[in-house]
Amino acid sequence: MAKQVDSERPIEDTKIFDAEQTRLGYRLNKFAMSLVKLANREAFLADEDAALTASGLNDEEKQLIRDRDWRAIMDEHGGNIYMIMKIGAVIGEGLYQIGAHQRGQTYEEFLATRNAAGAK
Amino acid sequence: MGKIIAGIGTSHVPSIGVVYDQGRTQEPAWKPLFDAYEPVKDWLKEIKPDVAIVVYNDHGGDFFFDKYPTFAVGAADVYPVGDEGWGRRPLPDFTGDADFSWHLCNELVYNEFDITVCQEMAVEHGFMVPMHLCWDHGSDWPVKVVPVAVNVIQHPLPTALRCWKLGQAIRKAVESYPKDTKVVILGTGGMSHQLNGARFGYLNSDFDRDFLDKIQNDPMALTELTHQQIMEDAGAEAVELIMWLTMRGALDGAPLRQVHRNYYAPMTTGMGLIALEEAV
Secondary structure, three states: OOOOOOOOOOOOOOOOOOHHHHHHOHHHHHHHHHOOOHHHHHHHHHOHHHHHHOOOOOHHHHHHHHOOOHHHHHHHOOOOHHHHHHHHHHHOOOHHHHHHHHHOOOHHHHHOOOOOOOOO | OEEEEEEEEEOOOHHHHHHHHOOOOOOOOOHHHHHOOHHHHHHHHHHOOOEEEEEEOOOOOOOOOOOOOOEEEEOOOEEOEOOOOOOOOOOOOEEEOHHHHHHHHHHHHHOOOOOEEEOOOOEOHHHHHHHHHHOOOOOOOOOEEEEEEEOOOOOOOOOHHHHHHHHHHHHHHHHOOOOOEEEEEEEEOOOOOOOOOOOOOOOOHHHHHHHHHHHHHOHHHHHOOOHHHHHHHHOHHHHHHHHHHHHHHOOOOOOEEEEEEEEEOOOOOOEEEEEEEEOO
C-alpha cells in the first residue's frame, strides 16, 4: 500500500500537521482555540500580558505571540494555521498578513504575487 | 423512499463569507466567483431537495485537537452558527432533520462506518460558505441539513478511497430511508492551496482543472491519490479535496449530467465548483 504521508519525500517549505506537530503545538493551538469565546478575546485585547500570564503557555510561547512571530510559530512550534489565525483575528492580522510573514515578505510584496489581489 | 438526486463539489474559502456579509459580492475581483453560483441557485430552486448533506471539515469552529473525530455526523434539529473567532456571522441557524440523521447514523454504523454522532454541533465556514453560495435565505434556509465533518487537518487523515466509500454508504443509507426525501450532497473544500510555511500561497490550477474533469468522469483515479501526492502537487491544505470523493461516491452507479462548472483562482486557493445531477 502506498504511504499516505512519506517521510522520505519531504515537501519543501512545508510542515505536515501530523502527530509530531500537533503534540509540539498543543498548548499554542489550544490557547488560540480559546479565543473563539468573546470573553477571552475581550480579556486579551484589554490586557494582553495578563491574558498571556493566565494562559498556561511557557515563556518562549508567550514571547512568540508578543513578537507576532507567525513564521516561527508555524515552522518551529507546531502551530496549526486554522487555530493560529484566531490569534491573528484578535490582533488585527489576517490570513494574508500571516502568510506574507511566513514567506518572508511584506504584505504588499505578497499581494503582488497574486492573480487578482482585489479578492482579499 | 429517500433518493440522492444531485451532488455539488465546491470550495469553502472563509474570505467568501466575509465578502458576502459585507455585501461586496459584485466587486470586480469577486464577481466571477459569486456569479458562477447563480445557475446553481436557479437549478436548486427547480429540483427542490428536501435535505442537503454537507461534507466539510471543522477548522476549530466546534472541534479541537483534544478530541478530533475522523468522521462526525450531525443528528440535531438545529445547528447554530458558530463563532470561529471573528464573532457570529449574521446568518440564520440551520434546521436539521433529526429523524433522517439518526437513520443515516444507524445505517452507517451497521455498514461499518463508525462515525461520531453529534446531537449538538455548531457549524462554521467550511459548512456555511457552501450553503450561502448555493441557497438564498431569509430568516430560515430553504433546505434542511445534515453536517458531516471529516478530519482533513490533523494527520492521520482518512484515505481518499475511504472518503469515497463513505459516500457509497451514505447513498445506501439514503435509499433505505422510508420517507420520500430528495437529497443533494455537497463535497466541500480545496481546491489547491497551502497555508503553512514559506510555500504559503502555492496554487496549481492545472491540477485543479484535471481534478474537476476526473471527479465527474474518472473518480476512481482520484481515489488512488495519496495525501502525499495531493500535498506535493496541490499544497498541504489541498487534502480537503478528498471530501469531494464522498459527494461523488454517493452518486456512484448513476448516469450523471453536468449542470454547471466553474474555476477561479484569484488569491491563495483554487475555487472550484461542479454541479452534477442524476439523469432520470
